[in-house]
Amino acid sequence: GAVVSQHPSWVICKSGTSVKIECRSLDFQATTMFWYRQFPKQSLMLMATSNEGSKATYEQGVEKDKFLINHASLTLSTLTVTSAHPEDSSFYICSAATGGSTGELFFGEGSRLTVL
Amino acid sequence: EDQVTQSPEALRLQEGESSSLNCSYTVSGLRGLFWYRQDPGKGPEFLFTLYSAGEEKEKERLKATLTKKESFLHITAPKPEDSATYLCAVQEGYGQNFVFGPGTRLSVLP
Numbered sequence: 001g002a003v004v005s006q007h008p009s010w011v012i013c014k015s016g017t018s019v020k021i022e023c024r025s026l027d028f029q030a031t032t033m034f035w036y037r038q039f040p041k042q043s044l045m046l047m048a049t050s051n052e053g054s055k056a057t058y059e060q061g062v063e064k065d066k067f068l069i070n071h072a073s074l075t076l077s078t079l080t081v082t083s084a085h086p087e088d089s090s091f092y093i094c095s096a097a098t099g100g101s102t103g104e105l106f107f108g109e110g111s112r113l114t115v116l
Numbered sequence: 117e118d119q120v121t122q123s124p125e126a127l128r129l130q131e132g133e134s135s136s137l138n139c140s141y142t143v144s145g146l147r148g149l150f151w152y153r154q155d156p157g158k159g160p161e162f163l164f165t166l167y168s169a170g171e172e173k174e175k176e177r178l179k180a181t182l183t184k185k186e187s188f189l190h191i192t193a194p195k196p197e198d199s200a201t202y203l204c205a206v207q208e209g210y211g212q213n214f215v216f217g218p219g220t221r222l223s224v225l226p
Contacts, residue, residue: 004159006159034214041221042218043203043216043217043218043219044160044203044216046216091157093159093160095159095160097214103148103207104148104150104162104165105150105162105205105207105214106162107152107159107160107161107162108159109158109159110157110158110159112157
């Protein structure tokens with residue numbers, strides 16, 4: 001299957017700092033990428049849909065200014081958690097769709113963010 | 117409203133004890149139904165895509181089937197390494213919208 005790489009896999013930062021997470025589709029071009037947040041023992045919560053060359057579409061309740069998403073190329077989307085606070089600590093996962101009429105969705109390995 | 121539900125929420129099996137996981141959906145215009153496996157602390161791993169009722173796909177001890185209202189993930193003679201959370205998702209219409217179910221946590225005891 002297609003490969004989606006996410007980096008870093010874990011990060012620890014101090015409260016008030018910003019953290020950037022990268023999501024790359026390694027062997028296909030992805031016009032659309034998705035960012036999820038996952039709490040322990042819960043399912044994926046869609047945060048936003050990232051479209052190459054345009055503004056991301058955020059789900060209701062997700063702060064656009066807190067979670068900045070940039071999809072500058074067909075293989076890279078980034079999520080920046082700005083002015084992070086301990087309540088932002090979570091597992092963040094990206095996915096990319098292969099597109100077309102039978103497009104499939106592949107996930108990155110996830111990034112564990114801990115804000116001290 | 118499009119919905120995806122999964123049952124049971126959690127399932128404990130003895131090694132070798134076959135069973136099935138259910139994914140029920142209500143969407144307008146199913147484009148594809150996806151099964152994923154997720155291990156703790158990892159991103160979901162793609163297993164299968166099913167596109168039309170009656171379709172079946174197999175991979176090792178797993179077999180996925182699809183009807184117009186639900187999908188089953190059959191696990192034959194499971195092993196402890198099959199322990200994971202299994203997620204299903206549906207893609208509707210012609211957009212890129214994927215709706216995920218809450219998952220089934222499977223534990224296979226040796």
